[in-house]
Amino acid sequence: MKRRTFIKTTALSSLSLAAMSTAFSGVKMPLANELRVNGKRIEARIFELAKFGRDENGRGYRVGYTQGDKEGRAWFMELMKNAGLNPSIDAGGNIIGKRKGKNPSLKPIAFGSHIDMVPDGGNYDGTLGCLSALEVIEILNENKVETNHPLEVIVFANEEGGLIGSRSMVGGLTPEGLEQISQSGLVMGEGIKGIGGNPENLSGSLRKKGDLHAFLELHIEQGGILENENLQIGVVEGIVGILDCIVTIEGFSNHAGTTPMKLRKDALLAASKLVVAVNEIVTGIQGNQVGTVGKIEALPGAYNVVPGKVTLGLEIRDLSWEKIEMILAEIEKRAATIATETKTTITFTPEASFTKPALTDPALQQKINEAAKSLGLSSKFMQSGAGHDSQQIASIAPVGMIFVPSVGGISHSPKEFTKAEDMTNGANVLLQTILSVDQS
C-alpha cells in the first residue's frame, strides 16, 4: 500500500498530517516534512509591501503609526483575511490572525514579527518574518494541513519605536511609556489609538505566562556573521542585554598655543584613551560581547583650545547581564587610571533605559537547528545583537528565533538586502519548525 510505503520511508516523528490527510482525501499531498514555502510569493510581497510608506523622496518611511504604516497594515490584514486568518487588532495595536487547530485545549503556536520600519530603513527588517508567517499559513491551507495546536500570526505594532506592541502584550508598557512621543510625532497612546488599538485598556489583551505554546520569529540577521562565515541559518540563542552609559570627562579648557603639554588637563586625550581601553577590554575577553562608543562631543571644540569637557556615549551588549556589569566595572577601573594620568575626572552615568538579556528556549533552538539540517541548510548558534519583539514575548512564552543572512551585514538602511534564496530558506525553516513543535 502506498500509504504504508510512505510511513516506512519517513521517520515516525515526521509522520505528517498532510500524509494522513492525503490518505483520507485520496489526493496525493506531500508529507509534512516535504512541504516547502513559495519563495517567489514571499519575494513579490516584500516588494509590494515596500510601496507603502515612502516619503516625498522615495525613501522608506513606514514608521509606526504613520499613514504609510496604516496602509501597510491594511494591506497585510487583507492578505490575512484571504488566508482565512480572521485578523483582529488587540489593545496595543498588534494585528493577530488565528487559525484553528485540531485540539482546542492546546495553547496556540504563535509566529510573526513587525512591518513598521525606521526612517529611511530597508525592506526586509520585520517584513520577512511577517510575510513568511503568512506564507506558512497559506502553504498549510493549500496542502490542507490541520495542526494539532491553534496557530497565530502576529504583526507587532511599532517595533522600531521600542518594541511597543510586543511590550504592551506582556504588560511592559507603562503609563509613562504611553505618554512618550513616538517617531511618528504622535504621543504613543494616540498612535496606538490611530491604528485601532485601545491604549486605555491595555490589560484587555494581555498574554500571560502559559497563554502561548511557543512563539517563533524569522528575521534578517542585521549583522554580517552568517554572510562572513558563509552560513545559511542562524539559530538564535538569545537577544542581548543593552547597557547605555553617558561618560563625562572633565579637564580644563585652555589656550592650545600657550598651554605647555605638561600643564594640560586635556579631556579629549583622556576620552581617546578611554575609547581605546573600551575596545581593548571588550575584545580582550572570550565571547560575543560588544562594546561601542558611538557618540562623542568635545567642548568648546576649536582648533586652538584644549578641550575641557568631553561626553561619550558608551554601549555594552551581551547575552549575560553579569558579563555586561563585569565589563563596565573593568572599564571604570581603567578610567580611574586614565583620569589620574591625564589630571581629569571621569564619571559614568548609566541610562535608565537598559534592556536585560532575553534567552530563547533551548528546546526550540534544537528544533530550529534540526529543521535547518533536515532541509540541508548550514547553520550556527548565535546571539541577536539587535532587539526584537521575541525578547518581550520571552517573558511569557518559550521563544525561538531564526536568522537569515543580511548582505554586507547592513540594516536600517535602504541598502538592507537579503537574497531571495535565503528568505526562502528561512521561511522553510520556520514552516518545518512550526510543524515539528506542533508534533511535540
Added chain:
Amino acid sequence: MKRRTFIKTTALSSLSLAAMSTAFSGVKMPLANELRVNGKRIEARIFELAKFGRDENGRGYRVGYTQGDKEGRAWFMELMKNAGLNPSIDAGGNIIGKRKGKNPSLKPIAFGSHIDMVPDGGNYDGTLGCLSALEVIEILNENKVETNHPLEVIVFANEEGGLIGSRSMVGGLTPEGLEQISQSGLVMGEGIKGIGGNPENLSGSLRKKGDLHAFLELHIEQGGILENENLQIGVVEGIVGILDCIVTIEGFSNHAGTTPMKLRKDALLAASKLVVAVNEIVTGIQGNQVGTVGKIEALPGAYNVVPGKVTLGLEIRDLSWEKIEMILAEIEKRAATIATETKTTITFTPEASFTKPALTDPALQQKINEAAKSLGLSSKFMQSGAGHDSQQIASIAPVGMIFVPSVGGISHSPKEFTKAEDMTNGANVLLQTILSVDQS
C-alpha cells in the same frame, strides 16, 4: 659739583638724558635707569577702559569695529592727545601717536599692542601693552626726558580678528582678506572704514623694512608657564608658527549590536588611537612644541551605531616650521599604521590659513633681559604660543616682546587676570628697554 657726582655714581652707558636735563633745568630729576612707571595709573586705566564695550549681560565685548571698540579707541586717543602724542589713524585703522626725538634722522622706536578683545574676553590681553606704552610716554614727559629716536605708540586695530591692523601695516592684508566677515558682523573693509581707516588705499600707510628702528610689545603671557615657575618676566624668543589640519577618518557605520568587534571599521576607535598618538609624538621629542586635537565630530553619533566617519581638528605649533612639518609627517606615519589596524582610511588636509613662526630680534631679547635684571626681576626666555601683532611687524623691523604672568594661565575669558605688581614690572621693563634701545 653735583652734576659731576651724578655722573660719577652712574655707569657711562646709563648716563641719562634725564640726568642731563636735570643739569640744565636745575630741578633734581631721577636718572634714566631710575625712572619707574606709575603702576597705579596703569591699573586704574585698565579698569576705565574695561567699561567700554560691555554687552547687555555685562560681558566684555569690545570686539574690533564694534561700537564699544570705537568708544575705547576714542577714549585712548584722548589720553594720547593729553600726552602730546598727536594721534592719527592710518589706512588700516591703527592709531599712531608720535613723539619727537632729538635726532630726526633716526628711525622711530615703536611700541604698543591692541585694545580690541574676543567676545566675552578679559581686561588685560592687549590693553596692558597699550596702556603701558602710553605710561612710558607720560613718564618721559613728566621727567622731561627727550630720546634720541622719535617714539611711536601704536594701537593696532582688530588684533583678535586676525592681526588685521598690523597685517595691513606690512602689506599682508589682501583684497580677499578685506572681503571677509569680521567678528563684528561687518565685512573687514567696512569695519576698517568705520574706525577711520581707508581700506581703498592701504598702501598709503605701509611701513617698509627699515622704517622702524624697533618695535616692542608688552603683553600678558596668556599661559601658565611664568606663574608655574614663579617668574616675573618672559623674554619672548618668537611667536610660534601654527599649522591647522583637518583629519578625516573613514570607516563604516554599522549596527553596534549586530556587528561583531572583529568585523568593525570603527572610525572613532581609529580617531582615538590617533589622538593618543599625537600626544605621544608631540611630548616624545625635546622642545616646547605643542600639538592639540581640539575638535572632533563622529557620525552618525548614536549609542547603537559604530561611527563610520570622524573629523578631527589638529593643530601643531612651534618656533620652527621645519619641526612642525616633521611632527606632522610623524603623525601621518602613525596614522597609516592605525588605518591598517582599524581597517579605516585617514586623510590629512592642512588648512590654507597657516602661520609661519616669527622670531624676535636677539639683540632686543638681550636688552629686555638686561632691563629685567637691572630691575631685580626674575626672567625666562620663552616662546609665545599665541599670535600677536609683533609677528606681523617682525617682517619689517626688529621686534621684542615682554611677557608678564597670567594668573592660572587663563586668557580670552572674563577670568583673565594679571596682578598689578606684575603689570608694573612689565611696564618698567618696557620703559627701561626703550631707553636702552634708544641709547644703542
